[in-house]
Amino acid sequence: MNNDIFIDEYGFDHARSEVLGQGGQGVVFRTDDPDLAIKLVTDAYGEPLTDPVQIQRYQRRFQWVRLLPLPDGVNISMPIALLKNKAGYVMPLLGEMEPFEYFWPYTAALQGISDDAIPHWMAAMQPADAKKLVHYQRTGGLRRRLNALLQSASLLARLHGYGLVYGDISPGNMFISRGAAAAGDAVWLIDADNLRFDRPSCGSAIYTPRYGAPELVNQRDGGRPASDCHAFAVVAFYLLSTVHPFMGRQALGEDRDWSDTDDDARTSEDRALAGELPWVGDEEDDSNATDSGLPTVLVLTPALQTLFNDTFSAGRLAPWRRPAIWHWPQALAAAADITLECAGCSMNYYPETPYTKTCPYCQAPLPARLVLESWRWEGADAPLGEPDWRFCREITPGAEITLPRRVVDDFAVRTADDDALVFCFDGPRLTVKKIVGATMTLAAATDGAFHPVSAQLGIEYADAASGFWLFTEMTTPHLIRCVMQEAGQ
Template sequence: MTTPSDGTRVTDDAGVEFLLGKKIAEGAQGTVYRVASYPDFAIKLLTRPQDLERIERVRRLPLDGLAVASPITLVRNGGAGYVMRLANEMKPLRNPYLPREFGPREDADWYLATGGLRRRLAISANLASTVAGLHARGLAYVDLNPGNVMVSEDLTRDATWLIDTDNLTSMTEPSWDIVGFPGYVAPERKRRSPPTTLADAYSLGIIVFRMLVLSHPLMGAATFGTEGKTADLGIDLGQFPYVDDPDDDTNRLLPSSLPAGLLSLALSGRLRRLCQRTFGAGRLTPLSRPGSSRWREVLFTALDNVIECPRGCGWTYYRLMSNCPKCNGRTGPTTMLTVYPGRPETMLSARDSLVVAESVTSVLPRHLWGRYDEADAILTVRPVTDGYELTAHGETVITNATGQRVTRMAKPVGNQVSRVLLSTPGRPDRTIALRSVPTA
């Protein structure tokens, strides 16, 4: 079909007429438009009208509670497609976070201006959480690439949604008619193997690596010495080693490049090992790859350990670095909040730790109980004079060692550790500890 221009009117199967607005995304299977007068909705018109049957199947999939722009109603009059909910201030991830070619603007200032490390980690973690949520429901996304990821245009926000749910498939009865997007496809899918959650995890890893390091994980010295199309095909087939492979240095990033500098700055130790497993042993052996839930866990942990430059240059980096990578400002001690299972007298090893921010820190169900499907804060911590103000939400109660309710904790000094008990009905108790941690 011919893609309509802005101003086309279409009607859905509920009899509602929509006026198409600005085009926001386009791919081989169709084009996504904003809807005039309905700022929080979008419409995808399909290239092939016969694909509506597949969209009907997608509507029946269990997608409630996930950040996925699933079909609400079908469009049959004026075109073939579907209506989906999508916040007005979102745009595709592909631009400006993932430049196709580097030029003078892709420097440290550009990296900061387009979100810096903290926002890139937040978007990556949110994406991994949505993909892991799909996988937990027995679904594969099939065509994960930056063009199908929408993010907040506002740099102070990190909302992340998946669109183009056309290819979602149940792993019990997988069906597909596409291989994947060039540059983001798993090698076995390029060889026409069926879609799997581990193929999705490989594509997720590529997006995360490109978000953080600004280069493909298999694009290094060896690919630069290979003819363009041959190199692209070799990357998709997994024929080149990972750029940070500890046992093979033939495909390293160019030493003077921005990605080479970002490799050690943007990847935490756990992220670095995760990438090595995914693009090393897991590149051609899917069962050796970490799944999406592991990506989610490691990315959120990395995000929780990021600080902002104390000298105010705006750069965000991992708390264990002794100096700001951009301005070389000295990193001082960081107040850390650590969550322990059980009561103070029976504390086991820590289950999670996060930096206490200079503004407000939210302690979430994922920190306390590993619940990534719940987003509302259980506890918020706000700096005040000589300490921190605690606000418990819902039925949660915070008590001290004598069982008295508390709303403040002293600011730890030196080796001091402040502890309180967090109790939420129906959930295991947790001990919250604050301590001051010096840099490495």
């Protein structure tokens, strides 16, 4: 029998191809059909299950998963056909997608970067570190990572809102469109057979090593929404900083603690993953800090820093103290919306950092950019105060900048990414256009008085440079200050 051919319950043959990803209890293969993949359950040694009793047990589980009430339009590859005589199933997979592991600076990825590809501004860095930074930029940089995590957190938020637990968050189970575009990426979760309702005493824990919450590693729980939140935070911190949040000096054996004894057969890494060591960014205990990876000031906003600290400090051994997943989409979206791409090195960064005049990587001046500040309109008598949302994007010749709905309306997970307005810089004037199909009341003021806008508005560049105002109403009315800033300002 050909071990590369699988037959499903409907009698269709599927020829397996390359490995797509591997999670805590299985492996996923592409097939000869670009829109289908196969998930096989594996044992502790990574081999497909052969015990008929275990196979039957998993088939019953997969049948049950197919009956779960998923939210409409949620991007999760569910079982569509069970395999005959195998613990596995066929699932849909969008073509041209790859796991989040694509973002990781693995040896194979770095070997494809020649010394000649290292730019001059990295000359003082060690070649290995420089190549990691080149890989970071080539795979979409900070902005694409934030957007990918935003979509992932939004998926989990919708699942948790239905009372469902995903169960095995890991970079091998999270997929993104192939390529490096920061906008338009599709993010999907695969390996859905661990989906279930949240309930006490739910059985054995399933997780991917290095991503499981301490209560799973220590076998104190079978997995809850809080366990999903821990695993998501590990993926997010690793993805943004290139450092695992618990793999600091002590976990890696660089600083052996005096209290370590030979009576404990576990490694320092084991202890770190069990929650017995502080995380690398702990504000009160730096014994497991690290000098590796990107500085957090370059990749985290204060809101993200707070979420990570609350998850990995107070919430490390107390799952109920971790921020719920609903806190993450808004913080990630707010961070993505204030990133700029440097014209000199193509790295993304936050302009509102200690490095406000130049790129923190290559010291190139700030690019020409569109800057928006948005307030929820509470009436003429209410002071504006601090903006509810900020947005900035670099302006290049002929640029079209699309504003997501979250800039002009209240943040909502389901609609935050919807397109709302387009700013076009191709022509003698800046043109502001409504997105076709977007239900919005729009008015603009360049001379102190607001005038209604039916479809689009042309604004002189001089007026855009000095600033103008937009008034929008979708769910709630918002007032938006728009300024076009020159390079270097």
